[in-house]
Amino acid sequence: MSRRNQNPSELFDAACAGDRxxxxxxxxxxxxxxxxxxxxxRLAYQRSGSGYTVGITGAPGAGKSTLxxxxxxxxxxxxxxxxxxxxxxxxxxxxxxxxxxxxxxxxHATDPGVFIRSMATRGHLGGLSLSTPEAIRMLDAVGRxxxxxxxxxxGQVEVEIAGKADTTVVVLNPGWGDSVQANKAGLMExxxxxxxxxxxxxxxxxxxxxxxxxxxxSDLDHDAWRPPIIATVGNTGxxxxxxxxxxxxHRAVIESSGELLRRxxxxxxxxLREIVARRLEQxxxxxxxxxxxxxxxxxxxxxxxxxxxxADEMLRGVEA
Amino acid sequence: MSRRNQNPSELFDAACAGDRxxxxxxxxxxxxxxxxxxxxxRLAYQRSGSGYTVGITGAPGAGKSTLxxxxxxxxxxxxxxxxxxxxxxxxxxxxxxxxxxxxxxxxHATDPGVFIRSMATRGHLGGLSLSTPEAIRMLDAVGRxxxxxxxxxxGQVEVEIAGKADTTVVVLNPGWGDSVQANKAGLMExxxxxxxxxxxxxxxxxxxxxxxxxxxxSDLDHDAWRPPIIATVGNTGxxxxxxxxxxxxHRAVIESSGELLRRxxxxxxxxLREIVARRLEQxxxxxxxxxxxxxxxxxxxxxxxxxxxxADEMLRGVEA
Numbered sequence: 350m351s352r353r354n355q356n357p358s359e360l361f362d363a364a365c366a367g368d369r370x371x372x373x374x375x376x377x378x379x380x381x382x383x384x385x386x387x388x389x390x391r392l393a394y395q396r397s398g399s400g401y402t403v404g405i406t407g408a409p410g411a412g413k414s415t416l417x418x419x420x421x422x423x424x425x426x427x428x429x430x431x432x433x434x435x436x437x438x439x440x441x442x443x444x445x446x447x448x449x450x451x452x453x454x455x456x457h458a459t460d461p462g463v464f465i466r467s468m469a470t471r472g473h474l475g476g477l478s479l480s481t482p483e484a485i486r487m488l489d490a491v492g493r494x495x496x497x498x499x500x501x502x503x504g505q506v507e508v509e510i511a512g513k514a515d516t517t518v519v520v521l522n523p524g525w526g527d528s529v530q531a532n533k534a535g536l537m538e539x540x541x542x543x544x545x546x547x548x549x550x551x552x553x554x555x556x557x558x559x560x561x562x563x564x565x566x567s568d569l570d571h572d573a574w575r576p577p578i579i580a581t582v583g584n585t586g587x588x589x590x591x592x593x594x595x596x597x598x599h600r601a602v603i604e605s606s607g608e609l610l611r612r613x614x615x616x617x618x619x620x621l622r623e624i625v626a627r628r629l630e631q632x633x634x635x636x637x638x639x640x641x642x643x644x645x646x647x648x649x650x651x652x653x654x655x656x657x658x659x660a661d662e663m664l665r666g667v668e669a
Numbered sequence: 670m671s672r673r674n675q676n677p678s679e680l681f682d683a684a685c686a687g688d689r690x691x692x693x694x695x696x697x698x699x700x701x702x703x704x705x706x707x708x709x710x711r712l713a714y715q716r717s718g719s720g721y722t723v724g725i726t727g728a729p730g731a732g733k734s735t736l737x738x739x740x741x742x743x744x745x746x747x748x749x750x751x752x753x754x755x756x757x758x759x760x761x762x763x764x765x766x767x768x769x770x771x772x773x774x775x776x777h778a779t780d781p782g783v784f785i786r787s788m789a790t791r792g793h794l795g796g797l798s799l800s801t802p803e804a805i806r807m808l809d810a811v812g813r814x815x816x817x818x819x820x821x822x823x824g825q826v827e828v829e830i831a832g833k834a835d836t837t838v839v840v841l842n843p844g845w846g847d848s849v850q851a852n853k854a855g856l857m858e859x860x861x862x863x864x865x866x867x868x869x870x871x872x873x874x875x876x877x878x879x880x881x882x883x884x885x886x887s888d889l890d891h892d893a894w895r896p897p898i899i900a901t902v903g904n905t906g907x908x909x910x911x912x913x914x915x916x917x918x919h920r921a922v923i924e925s926s927g928e929l930l931r932r933x934x935x936x937x938x939x940x941l942r943e944i945v946a947r948r949l950e951q952x953x954x955x956x957x958x959x960x961x962x963x964x965x966x967x968x969x970x971x972x973x974x975x976x977x978x979x980a981d982e983m984l985r986g987v988e989a
Binding site for chain 1: 717937938945946949956957965976977980981
């Protein structure tokens with residue numbers, strides 16, 4: 350039977366059995382955001398919950414891909430199966446097409462223990478903030494123990510997506526000031542671990558002091574966990590094992606304190622609320638169109654009906 | 670019969686007959702945003718459409734109130750009945766309580782041809798962007814030929830509200846640069862007339878050149894109407910009759926070109942769309958609460974139901 354004719358449930362089972370092409374295909378189905386997407390999403394949801402996500406974000410050019418690639422190499426030495434979601438909100442392309450300068454990721458293209466997927470904004474109702482957790486759950490459901498989520502850029506969306514991981518790594522460079530100035534507060538809020546990458550350049554200690562000072566000044570609660578600041582050189586792999594140890598330590602701390610459970614429950618509640626809002630928005634777009642909408646609009650312009658009554662009239666036909 | 674016991678329709682009739690206390694009361698009813706508000710809103714809508722609105726906006730301290738007061742004096746000399754809506758989005762108070770530094774407005778407190786009303790953000794579903802057009806329509810419906818809408822500040826909301834008038838006056842001062850820098854583009858877009866108030870100070874010609882240069886550079890279409898730049902001194906009334914003439918001229922131009930009708934129809938369509946969106950938001954808030962919501966949330970946390978199915982489940986009960 351050709352893969353294209355497999356039903357979603359069969360495809361999902363194949364993906365769970367380790368079929369990478371089937372996994373790629375169910376992820377594409379998910380991105381369509383239609384009823385088939387809902388079906389595979391449901392299947393993934395039931396089986397997910399044991400994987401652990403690490404968000405990696407930072408300004409363009411900070412060397413995130415090189416660092417991620419070095420991290421993958423380190424993790425693979427311990428024979429752990431991982432998945433990488435590379436997310437670029439500014440790109441209209443999806444499904445691997447945007448890897449572009451992520452060329453170093455291809456070091457792992459032939460390693461069956463590494464699954465890499467690119468995502469962009471295309472298609473999904475509610476955008477990346479709703480499609481990302483779904484893709485993560487799918488990768489989790491098919492058995493990837495660790496899922497790295499790399500976002501490009503430090504805008505609001507990127508920071509939000511990276512901040513939805515279990516552990517969030519913010520990548521800076523020596524002399525970081527300029528590149529992240531615009532969203533410093535957002536980055537400070539989500540960071541569980543700071544990395545100063547390209548640490549073979551000048552200015553590492555100044556940047557470390559800057560970050561430490563900001564941690565002092567911030568009113569965030571760092572009693573249970575104070576974000577460490579780790580110097581790395583992505584190209585040589587220097588500092589990467591320290592980073593991996595810090596990630597594992599953070600995981601152990603939030604698992605034992607109950608913080609991990611709280612984070613995940615909070616994220617799920619937020620996601621549910623966002624889905625309800627998106628569904629209603631979708632409905633509003635469906636409502637404010639067509640012949641009935643034109644007629645009511647004309648009635649408002651002619652003053653035979655007032656705007657509030659017209660809105661109520663439009664909404665009368667709305668059901669879930 | 671005490672006024673408090675009058676039904677909305679009787680109150681509206683009294684307001685139309687010139688009863689100022691009744692007018693104040695129907696405006697308060699409107700601000701409640703409930704079913705009674707809808708009833709008086711409906712009555713006002715049917716009767717409105719002949720009044721003309723002038724928006725007046727500018728940075729705090731530009732002397733808008735003094736200028737507005739001088740403009741009122743000038744208009745009243747022609748025995749035209751007017752109403753003034755003073756809008757302050759940053760204030761939680763409403764119904765006259767915020768007049769504060771609008772003390773000069775009280776020059777007109779004993780003139781039955783002038784009706785002044787303050788509005789703030791309190792209460793109304795959808796905020797000032799929905800309550801302002803309703804209040805304007807009420808003042809229009811009870812027979813005020815001109816309605817001045819004065820907004821405090823040059824933020825996004827203030828500019829939006831002022832820009833919903835038929836003619837919009839942007840008030841600057843000599844050396845205006847700093848105070849309006851933040852929203853220069855927004856102000857340029859809505860201005861039908863520029864006023865350089867406090868023109869007895871230095872820098873009037875420089876400011877005039879600045880504005881003219883910006884008009885040159887902007888890609889807005891000024892073929893049909895190029896915003897004039899008028900120097901005024903609110904304290905002495907200097908330039909105010911020129912301003913009034915410019916307002917009348919702008920009105921004549923957009924009335925005869927059909928632009929006024931287009932503006933009003935566009936505004937009504939936008940308002941209708943916004944009401945539909947607000948109604949749905951309100952519904953989302955109502956939905957995401959209560960026992961059913963708690964149960965479904967728990968189901969999501971327990972993985973007995975996925976988030977999308979839970980959202981659909983919540984929405985199933987929703988009707989308009």
